[in-house]
Amino acid sequence: MPSQSSLIGSSSAADWLALLKPRVMTLVVFTGWMGMLVAPGHLNPVLAFTAVLCIAVAAGASGAINMWYDRDIDAVMRRTVNRPIPGGRIAPGEALGFGVALAIGSVIIMGLATNVFAALALAGSIGFYVFIYTMWLKRRTPQNIVIGGAAGAFPPLIGWAAVTGGLDVMPVLLFAIVFIWTPPHFWSLALFAHSDYARAGVPMLPVVKGARETRRQIVLYTLLLLPLTVQPWVLHLTGMIYGLTAVVLGAGFLVHVIRVARDRQDAAGVSLTNDAPARAAFKFSILYLFLLFAALAVDHFAR
Amino acid sequence: MTDPETHLTVAESDLVARRRRGRNWAMFAVLAALAALFYAIAIVKMRHS
Known part of the structure; x- marks a missing residue:
């Protein structure tokens, strides 16, 4: 039946x-x-x-x-x-x-x-x-x-x-921000869902290169993301509200990914904490992008 | 071709009917909303032209 x-x-x-x-x-x-x-x-x-x-x-x-x-x-x-x-x-x-x-x-x-x-x-x-x-x-x-x-x-x-x-320059910058934000966001998910991806044969980074390399690349992309997010402020396309929000949120994101990189792990790089820092980083990355873009709008109407 | 619904129990048949009714109402709502949207777009475009 x-x-x-x-x-x-x-x-x-x-x-x-x-x-x-x-x-x-x-x-x-x-x-x-x-x-x-x-x-x-x-x-x-x-x-x-x-x-x-x-x-x-x-x-x-x-x-x-x-x-x-x-x-x-x-x-x-x-x-x-x-x-x-x-x-x-x-x-x-x-x-x-x-x-x-x-x-x-x-x-x-x-x-x-x-x-x-x-x-x-x-x-x-x-x-x-x-x-x-x-x-x-x-x-x-x-x-x-x-x-x-x-x-x-x-x-x-x-x-x-x-x-x-x-x-114009601004939409291209916004495109670049979401583009560079995607790898640390998605790889955080892939870290704690890697067994699923491995079973399905999807060559996600943790499956192919291992968790340790994935954590390293998450940090690298986040380091690339942070200076990029302040560019609209540096180029005077936005004001201080957006600029400071980007700095503060960026610091928060960096703290999260550093915790991912320093997660307790075995010799093969497998997390001993059930990937708790990666789960937290994944959740924060969503909030991060929401708040960053919300700050953009608030800044726009406050200027 | 055999009708798969002929093998259903009464409860399953009711479930299928209920879900079909739900889909139909959803489709009605989408089409009505689309008609309203096209009407609104047409009015806005005519005002601007």
Whole structure:
């Protein structure tokens, strides 16, 4: 007898929502919205809402296509085994169709509501996530999330483009900040989820190079991130509120990753604390990006 | 082709029907919201042109 949760054709609306990876969407929407807020110029609230909605739906569509492509990996990872496709509640082809329809729809509506450049940037972010990260890099190289991180860095740039119809130094800096933030964020997760990745054959850095090297690279990328986050202040693109917030948050992030590097470990580099510092660093990295971008908006309106 | 639902118990059949009803309402809500959004975009664009 089939289990109640896996009855064929018994997907609930919540299953379709889960295909959109709503938790990932939150950060994407927030950074896209902040990119829009700090851009010079004005966008009608209806069009601004539409632009944010398109960024959210495009991110969700990318997530749905990713779940379709990675359904074999998801089926063997504890963290993902209950997703709608491996759970048997949504057929793979349905998920693909859903994702592609939403991707095309979001790009067209972005173009109609704002401008062609923002729509092209949105299409680029979907293409990057699906083709470059999911299909090409993820299963081939431990640098997968370094290069693939660009996909998640697009939203503030798209938000800016939706208002201005072009690019400038500021959106490129915001792109770079999210891009460099991604490795320490994701590798912190990979440190405590590495057995899942190993079982699925995904060559994440801790699986290929070991936990010790991963901790070293987390610190290196964080050291790279901190001077980058103060650049908007140094270049007088923001004021002191953002600058000081970036310094304080950066110090907090650095403390967290140093704790990760100094985690008690055995000779092979395996954590003896159940990766407690990596779990804390992962949580803090999310808060860090939220607060950094929130400071950007507060600074913008306070100037 | 056999209908998979013919092999379901009453409880399972009810569950499938309930979830289908939920999907239909969700689809209705999405389409209504989309219609409202297109209307609002059209009004804004007409005012600006």
